[in-house]
Amino acid sequence: MKRILYFDNWDKGYRNFLRLDSRFKERGYDTLLVHTSSWIRNDVEKEKTLQGLKFRDVSYYRTNRIKKIIKKEAPSAIVILNLSFILDRALVKICKDLGINLYYLAHGKLITRESQVVVKDNMKKFGKSKLYSKVKMKNIYSLYNYFIEMKSLSKFFGFFIKASKNYTQFTAFPRYSEELEVQKSMMYYPIDRDIMIDEYGFPPDNVIVVGNPELDDFFHTKIKDKNEFCAQDLGLEKQNYIAYIDDGLSSMRNWDTNKWLQFLKDINDVLKKHEMQMVIKLHPRRELDDACVSFFKDESIAYFKDLDFKNYIYHSHFVFSHFSSVIVYALLLDKNVKSPRWGLSVGIEENFPHDVIDYYYNKEDFENNLYNLAINKPAIQDYLLEAIGTSFDGKCIDRIVDEVLTGL
Known part of the structure; x- marks a missing residue:
């Protein structure tokens, strides 16, 4: 055989x-x-x-x-x-x-x-x-x-x-x-x-x-109407959401579930002040216990293990992550990417150049730039050419x- x-x-x-x-x-x-x-x-x-x-x-x-x-x-x-x-x-x-x-x-x-x-x-x-x-x-x-x-x-x-x-x-x-x-x-x-x-x-x-190979599906996926996607795929009443890509931070970076939830609370407090909703794409290795599910409910955070990733990125206000390799997808769609390096995130490695994604070293700067969605398109194009070449x-x-x- x-x-x-x-x-x-x-x-x-x-x-x-x-x-x-x-x-x-x-x-x-x-x-x-x-x-x-x-x-x-x-x-x-x-x-x-x-x-x-x-x-x-x-x-x-x-x-x-x-x-x-x-x-x-x-x-x-x-x-x-x-x-x-x-x-x-x-x-x-x-x-x-x-x-x-x-x-x-x-x-x-x-x-x-x-x-x-x-x-x-x-x-x-x-x-x-x-x-x-x-x-x-x-x-x-x-x-x-x-x-x-x-x-x-x-x-x-x-x-x-x-x-x-x-x-x-x-x-x-x-x-x-x-x-x-x-x-x-x-x-x-x-x-x-x-x-x-x-x-x-x-x-x-x-x-x-x-x-x-993930980019093949991404390449062929069609963009949906935003109202339809938010209502039917994400189940959201409001369309102003932030796409948080879970990096699956592990204990080798001294993160456990409690620290992850503290981090999410810190970010979500800022987003709620501006009537933005957090929508999480969970990392495949992420196991959710009852405390996580209860936290998400209390904080009105939507979360998914699987979803239409291209439309999830495309229709978001901006993308938020530490270092996930799929940040590349956001760059392909000309989305602004914000990455925290304050509080619990201090010292986490910076996998992407500073002219490609925006790093924030204090919460005040992050909050002040929630509506700053500018990107450095020439730098991103140069990075993508080096990073993924012609494989898209x-x-x-x-x-x-x-x-x-x-x-x-």
């Missing part, structure tokens, strides 16, 4: 594969998403299907050894969304041993050179990202797969020596080695390719730019699928 296997550490990121899925099937390939969600939480279905894509958790196979699962499914090729973690390294070795092509597809804009210093510093400051705090079931199983595939005491001790000196190379900031050698690393944007080569040391001939053409998915199938 001709099969493309998608592999990920949880089932939340399935949309990154779903965008490609119909194209692979049109080309005669069966598809399957294998994930390790049960290493993270207990309430996981062993097998399910969403929007035509079949999911299988590792628990379906009654083994935690990934090589046994790969051998059983016998895929023609495997596509992954990460290439730095311990389990990724084990998967590279497995695919080499079994002669299976492995492709890395980045699933967002990489952290810029300038921001890496800030992020690494935050990772070292806050305990959640430190190695000793990572002794959890998923890491135990990942280490098990890594060491059983490497079959080397030197690799065993070498890992701990490297991790003790700089554990970030096993998280968000890899250093290239044979452990990360895949068929191709496929990046969204030219600027990401530069980071992979210049900062992480990947061979230039191994890293290609395919564009952002509606053909990104075809480039990805062609790259994978050409190698078979």
Whole structure:
């Protein structure tokens, strides 16, 4: 059977594969998403299907050894969304041993050179990202797969020596080695390719730019009437809303749910004074508890996990976010983007140039500029040309699928 296997550490990121899925099937390939969600939480279905894509958790196979699962499914090729973690390294070795092509597809804009210093510093400051705090079931199983595939005491001790000196190379900031050698690393944007080569040391001939597959839907989506969109899609009585793109700020930046809600309250107090409504596009990893839902109700904040993103951005008064990679979408639509750096947001990395989005270092300046929607169009156009190149053409998915199938 001709099969493309998608592999990920949880089932939340399935949309990154779903965008490609119909194209692979049109080309005669069966598809399957294998994930390790049960290493993270207990309430996981062993097998399910969403929007035509079949999911299988590792628990379906009654083994935690990934090589046994790969051998059983016998895929023609495997596509992954990460290439730095311990389990990724084990998967590279497995695919080499079994002669299976492995492709890395980045699933967002990489952290810029300038921001890496800030992020690494935050990772070292806050305990959640430190190695000793990572002794959890998923890491135990990942280490098990890594060491059983490497079959080397030197690799065993070498890992701990490297991790003790700089554990970030096993998280968000890899250093290239044979452990990360895949068929191709496929990046969204030219600027990401530069980071992979210049900062992480990947061979230039191994890293290609395919564009952002999310932009294909964005490219083809038609703009709706604002009254219709606000009433029917967003359920809003008033049309004067702010599009807040949730960055999914995590504990490595010392943010928990309580801090996130404090941040939202600070912003929403300003917006309510000016009769503006906050509408949140939640990050895929964001889990809402009862406190969040109650807070949103009390603050009259609308929130969505999924929505018509192009119209959401287009019809907003302005876009508000810290560093989300999808800020690019707002720039494509000539929207003003405001980014906070006061209060709890002090010290968060600045992933976009100052002439492209507006940073605010105190709340008073932010409030005084709520109606300042000016943009620096020449600077934005220059940035977009550097950042996404010519990939905004509606053909990104075809480039990805062609790259994978050409190698078979």
